[in-house]
Every structure is written in C-alpha cells, then in structure tokens.
Amino acid sequence: MMKYAEYIEEIEIDSLWSGLKHIKWTLDPKVNILSGINGVGKSTILNRVVRGLMQGGEFASNRIPGVRMKVMPEDAGRIRYDVIRSFDRPLMSGEMMNKVIDASVTTELDWQLYQLQRKYLDYQVNIGNRIIEVLQSGEPDSAQRAKDLSAPKRKFQDMIDRLFAATGKRLIRSKNEILFTQIGEELTPYQLSSGEKQMLAILLTVLIEDLRPYILFMDEPEVSLHIDWQQRLIDMIIELNPNVQIILTTHSPAVIMNGWMDKVTEVSDITV
Template sequence: MGLVSCFVWHIKEDLYICNAFKKYQIIISMNIEKISKVEIKSLWNRFDLIWNLNPDVNILSGINGSGKSTILDFIACLLTRGILTDDLAELVQSVKITFNNGKCILFEHIIDTIKNIELKAKTDDKYKSLFSNIKKKEGLNYKNIERISANITSSDDLETTLKELHELIEIDAISTFDKEIVEVGKRPDENVRTELDRDIFKLQKQYLDYQLNIGKRAFEIVSTDNGNSKKDVSLIRKTQERFLKIIDSLFEETGKKINRTKNEITFINGDEEITAYQLSSGEKQLLVILLTILVQDNKSSILFMDEPEISLHFDWQKKLIQYILELNPNVQIILATHSPAVVMEGWHNKVSDVRDLIVQDKK
C-alpha cells in the first residue's frame, strides 16, 4: 500500500508540475526498537548498498564524497518525515529500512510510463494507490500523461502512523555546524544567535521537564515507603548526577563547573556565573549531544550524528560514544566520521566503510 508524496507529470503537450503532498503514514510495529538493515538502490544511478546495523553503535567511514552524509540523511529523513525530500529522492531509486522485528519501510522514487503504472496497479497495491491518486487529480486528464515521476513510501501495514513511531522511539539528529541565525525574527530569545544556541534553548526546556519527571517518580517512591525508598530514589537520580559529573570532567581544563543550585544549566567559572550560550562552539556542541541523550530518559532511541568531531577536542572525541551509552544504554547510535579518535576506545569493530557496503556498481 503506497503513500504518494509528489508528482511531476510529463504530458504530451507540455510539462505539468504539481506538488500533491498529502498526510502520509509509515508503518512501524509497536515493538520496534532498533534498525537492523538499510538497503539502498541506485545511489547516484550507480551503487546498490546494504548496511547491516548493530543494535548499539554504528560508525560509517569513507573518503569525502563517498556518500556517508547522504546515507545518514536518507535514514533520518525517512524516519522523521516518512518520505524523502525532493533533493534526496533525486539521488536514489529506493531506500528500505528494516527493523529488528522484520517490519520495514520502503521508499521508492518511481519514473515510469502511465501505461506501465496502470498495468502494475492491477497486481501491486502501491501502484494501485499511485494510479488512483493520478485519476483523482482535478483538471487533469491522465490519458494525456506519457510519463510520471513520483515518490512513494510503502509497507505491509498502514495502520501505525509516523506519530506512533515517535511515541515509541526518540529520534534525534544533531547538527555539527554552528551557523549564525541571521533573521532576528527566528531567534526565540535574545541570547540565541546561532543554530547551537537554538538547540540549547530547546534542550533547556526539555531539561526542566526531565527534572520534573524524575522528581515526580522520586516522590511516588517516597510516598510508598517500602523501606528501600532512599536507594530507589538514588537510582532514579543516578543518570542525572552522572551527566553533571561528565560535563564537569570534560570542562575541567577550562575551570568550568555546572551550577547545581539552578534548575536550568548554567556554569560557574571562578567567581563568575556564565550561561550555556557563552560557551565555546565545541563546548556547546558537546553539551547539546550529551543533554539530548540525558533528556531521552533511558527511552529506546536512535541518534544520528554527522561528523560529530567538528569543534570537539581530541580527548572529548575518544570518550564521546562511551559517555552517550552511559547516559542512555538503550540508544542506537548511527554516525558518520573522519576521525580515528572517535573509534579509539574499542569501537573499531563497529566501523563500516561505505566501499564495503556496495553490493553492485553499475558503472
């Protein structure tokens, strides 16, 4: 069963372009936790690739231009939007994501004649949906169409929506670039001047919610008074305390420590209190990564990072994966990197080179 994103209809008399975005659905079983395999066909009209993923750490390596970032974009975009953006769709014939329970999402960029689509619609549900959408388009005589270009997401079961996927799995994609926000109207606060500042602004709110949630759980435990309440409350707050200690240790060289007297994250530097917006780009990036993981609150999660080593100190790169897993052992990490430091602490067996994923080169 196919969900149509957009069409570019090639009509005999002229080229007619119509964006027909509709509310899509992607099909995920409610017990999905991890991605197990990604299959890509005709990347740049040349490469077919298969990537078998680990449930915990997945590191994609390769030279510049090998497709590392593009592959991550395919996966993250399909999971968060249910469809590829037009610029990504033009790069590929299909992308299939398979989950640990065997369920999958299949995206296809279809270019075909209307006659073939009508013929395939008799036996294939996704083509049936596509052909139905073509016929329903007002003001268009489909019999005048010679060829069609369409983006379709399909699966075996169309009952689980993208919203339900996000209720099941936290999906986070972290940018490594600290671009300035030029338009003042797009700044949610006067302190927010860059993309990383905006991430920090959002995460500060999520951090307050996180503290309220663990406070509520601690109160419920104390209220039951089962004799182990002190130990149980300590376990609830263990991850937050670990986060604070990790940040303090990483920022120790510059003399900064998290201010534990505030509900929002600020820092003490000597006798001065500074905000998270006053940190360096590297410090902001590290804070964004680790705070993103903390507020996941141990939920089953997928984290995408493209070249996280940018702006990060060499020693921080070495500890990054370890610290992420300490803060949330239920996260699946999918990252692309050039840096050998990221894999130095025992992650070499989690590395896949893009060249090794290629199963067919159509050159």
C-alpha cells in the same frame, strides 16, 4: 498503542546518486560508524535515513521512495531518535530567530541548546514526579529507588564538570536550567566555546531520552571537539544511556580509538 523499535537492523537505499548506487547496510545494535573519503556520500546516506522518519518517529517503507528499514522488533511502528549536527553556523532562518526570546542565541548550536534547555526542564519535572511517587509508596526500598531515578542526572553533571574542569567551569547544580560558574561569574550555555557547546548538546540529548531505547544519529560529531573528547565520546554516550543505538559518520581516527575499530563500515563496503 504503537510499539517503538529498540534499534535498526538494516538500511537499504535504492537509486542513490542519480540511480547509480544501491546501499545495503546491516547494523550493529549498539555502535555503527560510517567512514569514507570526502564526497563519498556519508552524510547523504544519513540524511536519507533521517528523512524517512516522520516527526514523532513514525516510519514506513514508502515514506521516502527507495528507503527501507528493518527494525527490532519487526512489528514496531515508531522509532525514538535524535539527530546531532556539528556545524556552529550563524542562524539563517528568520522563523527560528522569531521563536527565540534570548538574544544571545545566534548560531545553530545555540538553537539546539535553547530547545534542549526546555526539554531538560520537562525531564526534571518528570523525574521529580516519579521520585515523589516512589517515596510516597511506602515500599521498604523506596529511598534507594528514588536515588536510582536521579542517578543519570548526577552522572551527566559529573561528566560535564570533568570535561570542563580545565577551564574552571562547573555546572550550577542548585538551578533547574543549565548554567555554569567560572571564577565567580555565571555563564549561559551560549557563552561556551563551540566544542563545549557541541559536547553539552550531545550529552544533554542522551540524558533527556531517559534511558529509553532510541537511535542517535550524528553527522561528524568530532567537529570542534578536542581529540581527548573525541576518543571518549562513544563511551560517555553509552555510559549515560546503555540502551542507545549510535549511527554516526566521521573522518576522525580518534573517535574509534577506544576499541570501536570493528564497528567501522566504509561506504564502499555497503555500496553495490
């Protein structure tokens, strides 16, 4: 069985920007924030790293010429990862639109949420099966272990309810899919504001990784988010999955306000 990496230790990129620059970035195991002025290459660096990972998380130094990664443990051959992009643009791909049954899925964020809904159902089935197995084991602590298995989902639900409380929206917890109620009306995720969709997509992505070590890439996640949500973003992600490694680009000072200033790297600091 191929071993999964717990986190990325170092990223090297040769010949960036037509061979003019070389990137060498030593990463923190938990939080990494890439900053710099517009056009300096933050998103370019992130995109090159993501392109170096095969679907399913396999990676190799020669997958994308000039892109190398060191991981922990060093003999790992796969990386679990997710990518969050922030722009709520209309869906342009006919292939995507043909895959969607729900006509209310009209933007890229809607498409992300549509895919996450299906993964969320799989996550719940998996958790449910594990709970049944624990309860049937007859062990003295089986009730507590079953409660612990469902704790991340409750934490996610509580987070979303607190975040959306100002607009009166609450998750409908009696349903398996993500639905909301607001003043007696039922809402789908596609009826949320862009900021609400963005936050829901991020936290739902983190939840369904099921507390496993993995890497979360985020390109300017602050777009559309209220400044209070920006300040709390990193803390909420880590609270929901303490085993995540975050690698993000940002322009927003608010994202680093809650004690993350020492995790900021300027693009100029890793460019030679």
